[in-house]
Amino acid sequence: MALAAHGPGVGDFASLRAEFALPESFPPQVLAEAEVVAGDLVPCPGPREDATDLPLVTVDPPGAKDLDQAMCLTRRGRRGYRIDYGIADLGAFVVPGGALDTEARRRGQTLYLPDGNVGLHPAILAEQAASLLPGVVRPAVLWTIDIDAGGEPVAVRVRRAWVRSQEQLDHDTVAVGLWRGTAHPSVAALPEVGRLRRERAAGRGAVEPQVPESRVRAEPEGGWALVRRPQHDVEEWNAEISLLTGMVAAQLMIDAGVGVLRTVPEAGDEAVDWLRRSARALGVPWPDSAGVSEVLAGLDPDDPASLALHAGTVRLLRGAGYTAFDGAVPESVGHAGIGSPYAHVTAPIRRLVDRFATEVCLAVAADEPVPDWVHRTLPELPRLMGVSDTLASRVERACLDQVGAWVLAERVGTTFDGVVLRSGGFGAVAEVYVEHPPVLARCADVTVPEGSTITVRLTEVDVVNRRVCFEQAGT
Structure with a gap:
């Protein structure tokens, strides 16, 4: 049973919001523009495919309203699988240089607090007009990725489309449906695809520390509890679809010589040697021929020694940031945590950079010039996202620490x-x-x-x- 915090002063995050100077609302001109574009899409260049018959579904935490992604997975016999992945099209709403665009650049991303979010976009867009809610037609950027029987991509298409999600699912309902054999047909192949992609991660040398994560839970009787965030197979498989899309998007941009990537440099020999010494001290086997990813993949993260080694592995993933390029491709474009070049393109409702990376991919796929407003903004994105990421990390840590202090206040x-x-x-x-x-x-x-x-x-x-x-x- 989780310890919970109740009583006077508990549950008030106002002081934390003030400490970080988090905005309480959007400026009037931003709200006014959002009202207009929510009912009148900004004209987009080129045609928009009608994909409303595609049986897409969303898979998100219970109660989510800002739905960025909708998927449909189909088997291609012995040839592998097809992944249709619809992503909310914020480019259909946000006017470059307008009030919404300016405010989104200032915010960078949605911040999640236990008592309410600080959105990147106003709710009329994030939770209504742009959100891939079930049963309604929405503009989307539709990725179609064919993977072979080994889980590797063999064909990619990306274009603007109209889509209509059939159903809003959550991780638990998908898990129950898969167990009972009653899962929605669009996610019936999710375990197969997810496991294939997990296997490919180890083969790529992805460094994925399994560090325990905490989350804040609102208690029915009021107050807050701090609980361990469960490791959910469906959530991991779902994440693999997003990661795959980000990897193929990164390759599109690298091939075209223009774009913005999420990058983490490879750890140096000194850091890896330090981790090997830590493993030896902890009694964790590390064969001479094994890489970091192979060792981590074979560990039980709940074992105390393994838990300590996973925590130390975080030191190998320092220097995370964004790398923008327009012409020459930088020498270092990889993401050590993923073991591949990677780009953020699957959460444009919640993250600024996704909208710009998506516009690059759309232009490249259509063999058209990247829009000038994207070219002009690319050099700014690493700084804008760096500031935003730092703030998001600090706010998340502060919320967890605050609830932890509330929960433990009477237990000295x-x-x-x-x-x-x-x-x-x-x-x-x-x-x-x-x-x-x-x-x-x-x-x-x-x-x-x-x-x-x-x-x-x-x-x-x-x-x-x-x-x-x-x-x-x-x-």
Whole structure:
């Protein structure tokens, strides 16, 4: 049973919003423009295919309204699979240089807080006119990707289309349908495609740390609980469709010599050697011929030693950012976490860069010039998204820390079970993962190595500064 926080002052994120200067609403001119374009699409160059008969469905968390993606997977006999993937077409609504465009550039992405989102676009677009809601016709960018029986792409088409999602599904309903054999036909092949693509990830050398993630849950009686975010097979398989689309989009842009990629540089030999030494100290087998991805793929992330190694692997994925190019392709265009060049094109309702990368792909696929307004903006996107990513990361961390402090505020002196993820040496301050509630926190006087299970005592909770501190119990 999750620990929950209730009482005066609990659940109010207003001070956090003020601290980060998060906007409370959109400027009047932005709302006015959104009202107009929601009922009158901005003319787009070229034809728009009628794909309203394609049986697309969305798969999102329960209650989601900003639906970016809709899919239909079909088997191609022994030849593999076809993936039809409709992405919300924000280019059909946002006028380049207009009020919506200007505000979206300022915000960068949607920020998610427990008590409400700070949207990239007004709700009339994000949750209504642009959202791929079921049963209504919507403009979309339709990707059709054929993969072979081994899961590798062999053909790609991308164009503007009209689509109509048949049904709004969530991860749990898809999982139940797959188990019962009653899943919607458009997602019946999702396990096969998802598993194929997961296998390809290991083969590409993708570095994917399985670090426990926490999420904030609203309690029915009020207040908040901090719970571990479950590892959901359907969610992972769904993510593989998005990742595949991002990879083929990146290749389109690289081949054309223009675009913007999500990049993470390969870790240097020194960082990999450090991880090998950590594995040796933790007792995790690492054959000489095995790469990082192979070792991680074979670990149980719930095992304490494996958990510590996964946490350390994050050090191999430093330097994430965006790389824009217009002419010469940079030497380094890969994403070490994915093991391939990759671009963000599948969440334009929630992320600024996707709209611009999508316009590049549409132009390249149609053998047409990339629009001038896209060319002009490409150099700005890495900075705009970098600022936005930093803010989003800080806000997410602050929300988790705040709820963790609320939940633990009345439990100073209580002992908890945890795992040492990082240790500075005998008796030093360490980073410990406590499972119930799932928090990452500083722990003093640690006398055991990384990967050890440990009993810790809560020594301090500072609700105002969102800080909790532990010490090793029994020292």
